[in-house]
Amino acid sequence: EAGVTQFPSHSVIEKGQTVTLRCDPISGHDNLYWYRRVMGKEIKFLLHFVKESKQDESGMPNNRFLAERTGGTYSTLKVQPAELEDSGVYFCASSTRIASSPLHFGNGTRLTVT
């Protein structure tokens, strides 16, 4: 089966610009998560979708971040306007069930805001 794919792999933008990250989960995985790792720090949860519904978005840092999951398939994470502190690696993961199934991660998107 195809794994979780993320696009782009790298993005370099200027402060104030907009960037949209995309994640395609494994087919049939209802759960989709976004995480990020800011330089040298821990991997922090951003939000969780079950199918097309946001189940938990308590980790979203502020209203400059907007996530969507169209029709319960792929997801996008938009940052608008980007700030310097948004730089880091954004990971997407999917799983079949929340509590007991393993997470499958994409390769991440490395975002650099200059």
Add this chain to the structure above:
Amino acid sequence: GIQVEQSPPDLILQEGANSTLRCNFSDSVNNLQWFHQNPWGQLINLFYIPSGTKQNGRLSATTVATERYSLLYISSSQTTDSGVYFCAVSGGSYIPTFGRGTSLIVHP
């Protein structure tokens, strides 16, 4: 939420040495995974190990769920083992939560 603590935070080894990384968690879990973040930033799944012991080559992992910890063993370390090792746990209604990681440097 659930608390996840990893130790040691940093580890420096000579090639060929063995090491043990630890992950403690504060509540019952249904899922525990070990990941390696390689120098390119990718998260590589090493083990899905909610309980018991598994081995894959030079790596092995043991989770004692009743005592709320997991161990990752690296034997005969190689320079390519360098990177950050994370454990992530989830259980009940907990969102999968990561520890802060162990940064490993293996010198030739």
